[in-house]
Amino acid sequence: MVVAIADTIIPETETPGARAAQVDQFVDTLLSDHFSAEDKERFLAGLTRLEARARRTHQKGFAELTPAQHTQMVGELDRLAFQEQTLAEKPAEGTTAPSPRSQESDVQVGQGVGATPAEAASPQPDAADVGRESFFRMMKELTIVGYYTSEVGQTQELRVNPMKPYRDIPYTAGTPSWA
Amino acid sequence: MLIQQREEYDAIVVGSGISGGWAAKELCEKGLRTLVLERGRNVEHQKDYITEHKRDYEFPMRQRRIPPESPLAKDYQIQARTGQFVEAAVHFFQKDSEHPYIEEKPFTWIQGNQVGGRSLIWGRQTYRWSDLDFEANLKDGYGVDWPIRYRDIEPWYSYVERFAGITGEKLGLPYLPDGEFQKPMELNAGEKFVKAGIERAFPGRHVTIGRCAVLTEAIGDRQPCHYCGPCYRGCSTGSYFSSQSSTLPAARKTGRLTLRANSLAHSVIYDETQDRATGVRFVDTSTGETHEVFAKVIFLCASTLGTTRLMLNSKTPRFPNGLGNSSGVVGHYLMDHHFMVGARGEVPGLMDRYYEGNRPNGFYIPRFRNLAGPRSDRLKFSRGYGYQGGAGRAGWGRGIGEEGFGVELKKKLHDPGPWGVGMLAFGEALPVKENRVWLDPQQTDKWGIPLLRISCEWTQNEMAMRQDMREQAGEMLEAAGVQNVNSWDANAPGDLGAEPGLGIHEMGTARMGRDPKTSALNANNQLHDAPNVYVTDGACMTSSACQNPSITYMALTARAADHAVRELQRRNL
Numbered sequence A: 001m002v003v004a005i006a007d008t009i010i011p012e013t014e015t016p017g018a019r020a021a022q023v024d025q026f027v028d029t030l031l032s033d034h035f036s037a038e039d040k041e042r043f044l045a046g047l048t049r050l051e052a053r054a055r056r057t058h059q060k061g062f063a064e065l066t067p068a069q070h071t072q073m074v075g076e077l078d079r080l081a082f083q084e085q086t087l088a089e090k091p092a093e094g095t096t097a098p099s100p101r102s103q104e105s106d107v108q109v110g111q112g113v114g115a116t117p118a119e120a121a122s123p124q125p126d127a128a129d130v131g132r133e134s135f136f137r138m139m140k141e142l143t144i145v146g147y148y149t150s151e152v153g154q155t156q157e158l159r160v161n162p163m164k165p166y167r168d169i170p171y172t173a174g175t176p177s178w179a
Numbered sequence B: 001m002l003i004q005q006r007e008e009y010d011a012i013v014v015g016s017g018i019s020g021g022w023a024a025k026e027l028c029e030k031g032l033r034t035l036v037l038e039r040g041r042n043v044e045h046q047k048d049y050i051t052e053h054k055r056d057y058e059f060p061m062r063q064r065r066i067p068p069e070s071p072l073a074k075d076y077q078i079q080a081r082t083g084q085f086v087e088a089a090v091h092f093f094q095k096d097s098e099h100p101y102i103e104e105k106p107f108t109w110i111q112g113n114q115v116g117g118r119s120l121i122w123g124r125q126t127y128r129w130s131d132l133d134f135e136a137n138l139k140d141g142y143g144v145d146w147p148i149r150y151r152d153i154e155p156w157y158s159y160v161e162r163f164a165g166i167t168g169e170k171l172g173l174p175y176l177p178d179g180e181f182q183k184p185m186e187l188n189a190g191e192k193f194v195k196a197g198i199e200r201a202f203p204g205r206h207v208t209i210g211r212c213a214v215l216t217e218a219i220g221d222r223q224p225c226h227y228c229g230p231c232y233r234g235c236s237t238g239s240y241f242s243s244q245s246s247t248l249p250a251a252r253k254t255g256r257l258t259l260r261a262n263s264l265a266h267s268v269i270y271d272e273t274q275d276r277a278t279g280v281r282f283v284d285t286s287t288g289e290t291h292e293v294f295a296k297v298i299f300l301c302a303s304t305l306g307t308t309r310l311m312l313n314s315k316t317p318r319f320p321n322g323l324g325n326s327s328g329v330v331g332h333y334l335m336d337h338h339f340m341v342g343a344r345g346e347v348p349g350l351m352d353r354y355y356e357g358n359r360p361n362g363f364y365i366p367r368f369r370n371l372a373g374p375r376s377d378r379l380k381f382s383r384g385y386g387y388q389g390g391a392g393r394a395g396w397g398r399g400i401g402e403e404g405f406g407v408e409l410k411k412k413l414h415d416p417g418p419w420g421v422g423m424l425a426f427g428e429a430l431p432v433k434e435n436r437v438w439l440d441p442q443q444t445d446k447w448g449i450p451l452l453r454i455s456c457e458w459t460q461n462e463m464a465m466r467q468d469m470r471e472q473a474g475e476m477l478e479a480a481g482v483q484n485v486n487s488w489d490a491n492a493p494g495d496l497g498a499e500p501g502l503g504i505h506e507m508g509t510a511r512m513g514r515d516p517k518t519s520a521l522n523a524n525n526q527l528h529d530a531p532n533v534y535v536t537d538g539a540c541m542t543s544s545a546c547q548n549p550s551i552t553y554m555a556l557t558a559r560a561a562d563h564a565v566r567e568l569q570r571r572n573l
């Protein structure tokens, strides 16, 4: 199930996606060795809710749904998870250091992958799926970190910044970012 | 069990970090047979840099910061408070479970516990002090007057800089003297934009590339930086200054160095009949045995609070309050730099610029407040602060905080994002008596040494300064044309966030001074009360200035070693 969500967040394109990058193994490692008991519970509860929702709506487990259904359900979670974002929020933990790599951009980028009418009409979303503390925010972060720090992410999708004397250089759009 | 065999050296150095490494090198090179006692394990240059050049995906947690809540931080509850406590460097931080201390008020004591101490993981920023700093106490009345001035230390700065290798840009500022610099590193396009904007809007303020102990030109067999990025994992080309890359090999080359790892100094031995310090008592932590070693001269370089604890634990009839503490100042006047306050924002445009290489350095904005004296700007605070910062293009991490997924997200994160810039202030803290450490009367560590109790908090002056640090950071970025500027301050009085200690520039608890009644050390870093004992780590500092302090510890150590050897030759010790 984790694989299916992760692969919907970062799918295969000309380069491999989250599945090939084994993001699910990374998620497992973090859950078992690094997460506090509380965060682990929050994460697992989120998975359980999503699974129940898949069975309610589609009479199938999440992992067995079609790509279109995955996109629809993940889209709904993504929309809910960022619902409060327009309100002034306190900066996230760990983004206070001036490391350019860790700076989250404040720009809102609407991706247009919102909820379908059917989903939007579905019953009140669970409060645990809304906003910064939602399961999906966790899942999305784990997927993005897991993918872009994987060998696939660092060497096929992006590229490794070489060990060369530091220089200010020109850039053309379409050139991959440093990993 | 006490091992009775009498071992004698010319000199004993306690600690092998930045200051202990320098003491060892100088004393050995000047002909003294020197024993270095280091409580931690041995770390061999190159061989023991076990994470160097590993890619993120070779780490189970992908090279994350490990916060205190993580089960992995169980033995590191204090160390995990710093953002530098990351998966690739855990083995260079001490285990708090083995070396506990007691916080009366939040104080984060970040420590290395190995040969090389914190020289392996330090940030390498190096800035000289000036007379603006050495005269500050005298002029505004906080603390006591420094017994030295810039001219006393100036040749020693040059001496240690030429050996350590410092990259930087000369600015000709009297209040931040230039050093013996190697070629500077380059600023990137975002930083050049910010520099131009700030210098245009605020004449007299400067943005310069950081001055740091990383080679851009070879020194002996130490190679110039190869720009791999994470210095704190150890550098097998010896491109940054550490005890391993620089001072310990030089000491070893003389054939006069004995380095003893796993040797925890317990106390200094004071011979009442001769009325002098004669040696050091230490515990071999691998066997639990206590040893005594003897020497003519002793250098305490166990880091500010390590040395202070050792002095306080060296109680004898002559010194019931700890070695060299007839003044009662030992343990008091604890300082650190207060930071975790600054601003960040987005640099507009420049989408056709990027950078290449992993630069272990950022920019620096030298102090611009109270430049004619500690209160000359008539602000709500005395003294001043500087900023460290950097700019870069947002990477894939920006995807975490934004809506969107699937092909669109992947496409967006493929290219670098907009430019961001951030900067962080480091401010001077005043020496106040109430900020102090002392030995707990009951609790000891597993080797029987009393635990240190620490009580330290920022004063009104620091709080007033922080407000200015935050405002000026925001104003400067805005004036430079940076957008969506967000200024911030992580301080939460009484709680963690910007608590004392987190700056990792703790100092001042055995200060230098002119008067033995109000200071522990004289102008040569000798204990007033026991002149063959020198303290040359941060404990000796009479004020804190706002510059990163380690280059000053290096210079004072080399200067003190020179003094010690001359005094020995004159038979004065």
Ligand SMILES: Cc1cc2nc3c(=O)[nH]c(=O)nc-3n(C[C@H](O)[C@H](O)[C@H](O)COP(=O)(O)OP(=O)(O)OC[C@H]3O[C@@H](n4cnc5c(N)ncnc54)[C@H](O)[C@@H]3O)c2cc1C
Pocket (backbone or CB within 6 Å): B014, B015, B016, B017, B018, B019, B020, B021, B037, B038, B039, B040, B084, B110, B111, B112, B113, B114, B115, B116, B117, B118, B119, B121, B122, B123, B124, B125, B126, B263, B264, B265, B266, B301, B302, B303, B304, B306, B307, B310, B504, B505, B537, B538, B548, B549, B550, B551, B553
């Ligand atoms: C992440 C980080 C970033 C930093 N960045 C900078 C920077 O950019 N610029 C700067 O100037 N400073 C910086 N510092 C601070 C710098 O590391 C210290 O100022 C410096 O290392 C102090 O040198 P020292 O020799 O006094 O202590 P240390 O380097 O800490 O060495 C002390 C040694 O003594 C040993 N020891 C302690 N007690 C005993 C005992 N009883 N018996 C035997 N051995 C003992 C310890 O194990 C240790 O090896 C940074 C520190 C850290 C951790």
